C-alpha cells in the first residue's frame with residue numbers, strides 16, 4: 001500500500017471541519033494509526049504558531065503578499081514535518097485545506113493573481129498536490145450566515161470578518177480551480193443536512209481510498 005493525500009476545501013462556513021470531525025471518529029476505529037488528520041494553516045508546532053499570526057484579528061496592517069507568504073511558509077513546514085513522513089509511512093492523510101485555499105483566498109480573494117500565488121506555492125510544495133480534493137460547495141452567504149449564527153465570537157478570525165465581495169471572489173477562484181483540475185476535485189453539496197453531508201463524504205473517501213478499508 002502507498003500513502004494517500006486527500007484534502008478538504010471550500011468557502012468559510014461550508015462545514016468542512018464539522019464533517020471531518022465526524023468522519024474521522026468513524027474511520028479512527030477502523031484505521032487507527034494508518035489515519036492522519038491535519039489542517040492548514042497548522043498541523044505542527046511551527047505552523048500553528050504561524051497560524052496564530054495570520055488569523056489574529058488584531059493584525060489589521062498585514063500586507064496581502066505577507067499573508068500569502070506566511071500561508072506558504074506554514075505549508076512548507078507542514079509538508080516536510082507532517083504530510084510527507086505520513087505518506088512515506090503509507091498512511092491516509094486527510095488535510096483540512098492546502099494549496100488550493102491559497103490560490104482561491106490570496107490569489108482570487110486578495111486579487112494577487114491565481115497564477116502568481118500558485119507559482120509562489122510551487123516553491124513551498126515542490127509541486128506536490130493531493131491525490132483528490134473534496135470540495136464543499138455552498139453559496140457564500142449561507143456559509144457566512146452559519147459562521148455568524150453558530151461560531152463563538154472568540155473564534156471568528158481575520159479572514160471570517162472580510163467582506164462578502166472578498167468571499168465571492170474566493171468562491172469564483174474555487175470555481176476556476178475545479179474547472180482546471182476537474183479530475184482531482186470531487187464536489188459535495190454542503191447545503192444538505194449535516195448527516196447527509198457526512199454520509200456523502202464517508203462514501204467518497206471509501207471509494208477513493210478503498211485500499212485502506214480492505215485491509216482493516
Ligand SMILES: Nc1ncnc2c1ncn2[C@@H]1O[C@H](COP(=O)(O)OP(=O)(O)OP(=O)(O)O)[C@@H](O)[C@H]1O
Pocket residue numbers: 010011012013014015016017018019146147150151190191192193194195197
Ligand atoms: N450541513 C450543515 N447544515 C447546517 N449547519 C452546518 C452544516 N455543516 C456545518 N454546519 C455549522 O456551520 C458552522 C460552520 O461549520 P464549520 O466550522 O465546520 O465550517 P468550515 O467549513 O470548517 O468553516 P471554516 O473554513 O471557516 O473554518 C458550524 O457551526 C457548524 O455546526
Ligand SMILES: Cc1cn([C@H]2C[C@H](O)[C@@H](COP(=O)(O)O)O2)c(=O)[nH]c1=O
Pocket residue numbers: 012039040041055071096097098099101102103105106157159160
Ligand atoms: C490554508 C489557507 C487558509 N486560508 C484561510 C481560510 C480560512 O478563512 C482561514 C483559516 O482556515 P480554517 O478553515 O478556518 O481553519 O484561513 C487562506 O486564506 N489561505 C490558505 O492558504
